């Protein structure tokens with residue numbers, strides 16, 4: 256798949272000069288340098304007087320502008336005449352928010368706000384109670400907001416303060432406008448009516464990370480399936496997801512991403528409409544005419560772990576070097592936000608939809624207390640050692656791990672096999688591997704993103720790299736499988752640095768760092784890519800301790816073990 260580095264999307268420019276001129280003078284933006292040049296007439300609202308007057312220049316300008324708009328947006332406004340197109344936001348739940356009349360223009364996101372809502376000390380909207388960085392405050396955001404600004408009504412909904420941290424890589428610029436009708440009348444605009452789902456990939460620097468895609472997709476599915484979001488949309492046609500907006504990805508994505516996205520959005524689509532809504536991607540946005548504005552009626556944004564409502568986040572610089580350099584502040588992580596499905600019923604429904612779409616037999620139900628059924632009745636149960644295609648980062652003694660699995664697994668009546676996969680293998684290969692495995696052993700890594708789709712009663716044994724811990728990151732896959740309620744998930748983690756094989760002797764210095772100290776980019780990368788030797792005695796002990804209970808069908812919580820600490 257292709258991902259771009261997007262300094263322009265990420266960087267927030269100060270535009271104080273703009274606030275001042277527009278707000279104070281109440282001028283339409285075309286008077287300002289760098290803003291759209293005024294066409295003879297607006298198209299945001301059709302002025303009945305001018306239209307009936309039939310002034311030729313008006314019509315020609317309107318037509319010219321419409322022709323330059325891409326076909327994925329509409330030239331006709333969605334708002335009724337005289338309805339001010341101020342930007343508002345509703346956040347009724349921590350799991351999502353919806354912006355109403357969000358604007359994209361010249362590579363940035365804008366909110367048009369009344370002049371009295373302009374930024375100033377103590378007047379910034381979207382103030383979080385515990386606004387400190389999660390990394391230093393420890394507790395993270397609790398989702399409670401101070402309702403002191405930006406409130407109002409939109410389309411019969413009580414709106415919430417605008418959050419400027421639109422999504423992890425997108426910041427919203429507040430643009431105070433004193434005469435909104437004059438502003439939008441003179442705007443060259445394209446419109447996206449109904450509901451547009453924004454999907455901002457949190458780590459564009461790691462484009463093949465299926466795990467980070469899964470973490471946003473499972474929440475997206477949960478929000479759409481829950482359906483309460485529909486009541487927070489405005490307009491006549493907001494109750495379905497009409498399109499997906501990918502500000503930092505391309506439509507031509509990795510098959511795994513594509514298939515998971517198709518199922519994740521399925522509860523939101525219009526019945527009778529296309530099964531997957533159309534996608535507007537980074538390239539489309541880049542090509543959008545720079546003098547025009549894109550007005551979005553409802554922009555649905557699902558919560559992730561990385562978006563701070565006051566935009567205390569973002570990558571700056573071509574190599575996204577701030578990802579860890581500022582340790583937690585620039586790279587905000589809300590440790591209180593639970594990734595995964597919000598409800599085990601959604602996990603089951605998602606799994607069923609994925610199996611159906613991929614052509615696998617339906618998953619059999621599992622009743623704890625009875626042995627979990629195999630995917631195909633009567634077939635032997637399989638234990639899989641899953642390896643990354645290039646064995647990178649490597650599992651140094653994988654052959655010994657395989658031998659240990661043969662010894663323990665065969666004794667337990669399992670057929671043991673080894674499978675290698677790459678992250679860009681077809682989704683069907685990933686799913687097939689996991690669906691047919693009752694027990695799976697793998698090193699922590701993106702391949703485990705499919706684990707939460709295993710059949711009920713199945714088991715993951717995850718081999719964690721040495722000192723791999725950063726704001727709960729080692730539990731990325733565990734949190735997803737746990738949210739299904741019907742999968743076992745155990746982990747083994749080395750406690751001796753001799754089991755970690757750094758790719759350069761210089762890096763051995765990191766082996767003494769504590770997990771708290773190891774939060775900067777280099778240390779994490781060094782541990783993430785270090786080769787891993789498994790202590791076979793410990794692995795065998797773990798397998799022997801858990802396999803009999805797992806195969807007998809003991810309940811997940813009954814067998815659960817504490818997550819091994821990074822020491």
Ligand SMILES: *[C@@H]1O[C@H](CO)[C@@H](O)[C@H](O)[C@H]1NC(C)=O
Nearest residue numbers: 281433434435436437438440
């Ligand atoms: C806003 O601008 C329009 C012209 O587009 C004008 O007719 C109207 O009087 C202005 N309203 C205010 C409050 O200045």
Ligand SMILES: *[C@@H]1O[C@H](CO)[C@@H](O)[C@H](O)[C@H]1NC(C)=O
Nearest residue numbers: 480481482483484485486487
């Ligand atoms: C939406 O609102 C209607 C009317 O208030 C209510 O009956 C319905 O339960 C709501 N739907 C959801 C999914 O919350």
Ligand SMILES: *[C@@H]1O[C@H](CO)[C@@H](O)[C@H](O)[C@H]1NC(C)=O
Nearest residue numbers: 590594726727728730731734
């Ligand atoms: C997983 O959940 C735990 C809380 O149970 C949390 O501390 C941790 O940060 C979470 N990790 C991820 C990656 O979601």
Ligand SMILES: *[C@@H]1O[C@H](CO)[C@@H](O)[C@H](O)[C@H]1NC(C)=O
Nearest residue numbers: 758759760761762763764777
């Ligand atoms: C290892 O450290 C030495 C001394 O600091 C330095 O000259 C060398 O470039 C380093 N090598 C790598 C691969 O980091």
Ligand SMILES: *[C@@H]1O[C@H](CO)[C@@H](O)[C@H](O)[C@H]1NC(C)=O
Nearest residue numbers: 751753754789790791792793
């Ligand atoms: C493996 O683990 C066992 C038990 O914790 C320990 O006694 C042994 O020294 C370890 N072996 C290696 C090679 O680390």
